[in-house]
Amino acid sequence: MPRLIFTAFVLNSSYAYEIDREVVLFTRERGKLITLGRGGAKVPNRFGSSLEPFTKVEATVWESWKGGLTLEGLEILRPGYPLMSHPSFYPFLSVIQEVLLNILPVEVPRRGVFDLLDRGLVRLREAPLQVSTYLLFWILKMEGFPVEKGLPRREIFKLPMARFIQEEISLGLFVTLGKRAQNFLEKELLSLLQLKILFNVGLE
Numbered sequence: 001m002p003r004l005i006f007t008a009f010v011l012n013s014s015y016a017y018e019i020d021r022e023v024v025l026f027t028r029e030r031g032k033l034i035t036l037g038r039g040g041a042k043v044p045n046r047f048g049s050s051l052e053p054f055t056k057v058e059a060t061v062w063e064s065w066k067g068g069l070t071l072e073g074l075e076i077l078r079p080g081y082p083l084m085s086h087p088s089f090y091p092f093l094s095v096i097q098e099v100l101l102n103i104l105p106v107e108v109p110r111r112g113v114f115d116l117l118d119r120g121l122v123r124l125r126e127a128p129l130q131v132s133t134y135l136l137f138w139i140l141k142m143e144g145f146p147v148e149k150g151l152p153r154r155e156i157f158k159l160p161m162a163r164f165i166q167e168e169i170s171l172g173l174f175v176t177l178g179k180r181a182q183n184f185l186e187k188e189l190l191s192l193l194q195l196k197i198l199f200n201v202g203l204e
Contacts, residue, residue: 003072006030008059009117010080011101013037013051023051023071024101025059028114032104035061035071047074053097054121055080078121089124091198092132092174094191099136099181103143113142119161127165133174134164140177145184147177175201 006027016022021037037047050057056078062070083089100117104110120135137157140147148154156167178192195201 002063004061004063006033006059006061007077008033008057009114010051010053010055010057010074011097012053013047021047021051023047025057025061025071026100026104026110026114026117027059028111029109031108031110032100032106033061033069034106035059035069037071047071049079049081050074050076052080053084054093056118056121083121083124088128089132091191091195092128093124095174095178095181095189095195096132096135096139098189098191099139099178099185102185102187103139103181110142113139116142123161123165129171129174130165130167130169131161133169133177134161136174136177136181140181140184145180147180147184151176171199171201 006025006029008025008027011024011026011032013021013023016036023035023037025033025035027033037051049055051074055074055076058075058077060072060074062072064070083093096117100113104113116138117135120131124131134157137147141157148157152173156164159167175192175196178189178195182189182192
């Protein structure tokens with residue numbers, strides 16, 4: 001069984017069997033990976049806060065000859081908890097998280113998306129709405145969806161992120177991108193509905 005080490009973001013973790021967790025990683029080297037963290041559902045959880053979404057980690061994974069991936073360990077490089085626990089960031093990150101989970105193919109490298117996400121999360125505190133809007137647009141665009149078609153102010157997305165975050169952005173633009181993601185994925189995003197309710201945005 002080869003032992004592999006990846007730089008990754010944790011996208012999600014959920015119970016698998018009685019004492020284990022299924023952990024979804026977004027790695028720079030191999031794209032989205034679905035791994036089994038043995039003992040990850042025990043109390044105390046042996047992976048601790050490293051399972052928080054958007055935590056940047058160094059992940060050690062064992063790959064069986066049959067293709068299964070077992071998560072051996074996670075070393076935190078940059079914690080996700082300060083972002084996901086912040087009320088100004090969480091609603092936007094939840095939409096981006098759900099889009100990534102649904103849009104990324106399994107075990108197909110997406111280095112451009114990974115690097116974009118890495119840069120964006122570092123700058124999130126500067127302008128949460130602007131950075132989140134920029135990330136959502138380019139994640140969809142880089143995955144091949146014609147997201148800019150008919151989009152208001154679409155020309156500003158050609159700006160580098162450092163310039164984009166200085167622009168005045170409406171919440172409606174982020175919601176519009178979220179709706180387009182729903183259409184592309186042919187799936188309702190629960191996180192987008194929660195965001196609309198939270199900010200009292202029209203639910204039509």
